[in-house]
Amino acid sequence: MAKNSNGESTISRAVRLVSAFTAEEPELTVTELSHRTGMSPPTVSRLVAELAEHGWLRRDAAKRVRIGVRMWEVAVRAAPVQPLRDAALPVMAKLHNTFRHPVHLGVSDGGDVLFVARQLAVGVLPRDIRLPMRVPLHASASGLVLLAYASQPVRAAYLSRLRHPDAKAASPDPDGLGLRLDEIRRRGFAVWRSERQRATAAGVPIRGGDGRVIAALSILALHGGVGPDTVSALRSAGAEIQLELESGPR
16 A cells, blocks of 8 residues: 555545545635645645545535545445434434424444434424534533443543543533433433523433444424423334334335
């Protein structure tokens, strides 16, 4: 595999290049890509040309670069969360139609919850315009559920990072969060409140065939609180998704 003078492989440079794109900035120039990746403009230009040839990137008439359709096609087809999404989307639509609040499906990825599906509009499947989206595990109902049901080493490592001197000032108290996670496991659901957004969310776990928690389903009340009826409906929806996963594709 070809490497540059710093010992970095071509694949590593390509990964850095692709990772420079974000949901907020899906189009970038070669100069912008050079600044973000630290690679020289000629190197970026060459990699873009090679990836565009295979459909992984696309360059428009204004010479702006974006992710190519081929990459999107392969990612969707091979995504490990696709069976989960397929099972969850119809259930999420029904849940939204009942409560008229946004419904989200999240999975754990490192120290974040990665939201892979959402239901926003009544009677239709979710718009995926800004998905996947990620936030720290402690900053959402889905994330709290996933952290509460994570293995003890994963949970301990996360709380340890919050104790690190470099942790953000707004990070929660690790000891208080640990007690909260214990309570979530006992109750079987999480409640998360955002004073800034004046919103309240509830989340429940979704288990795989082996009984492990593989995802979290949450509903976000933009005004007011989340009542027992909402939590009960979430539990039922989570159980329905689990049954759909166990039955497999039809």
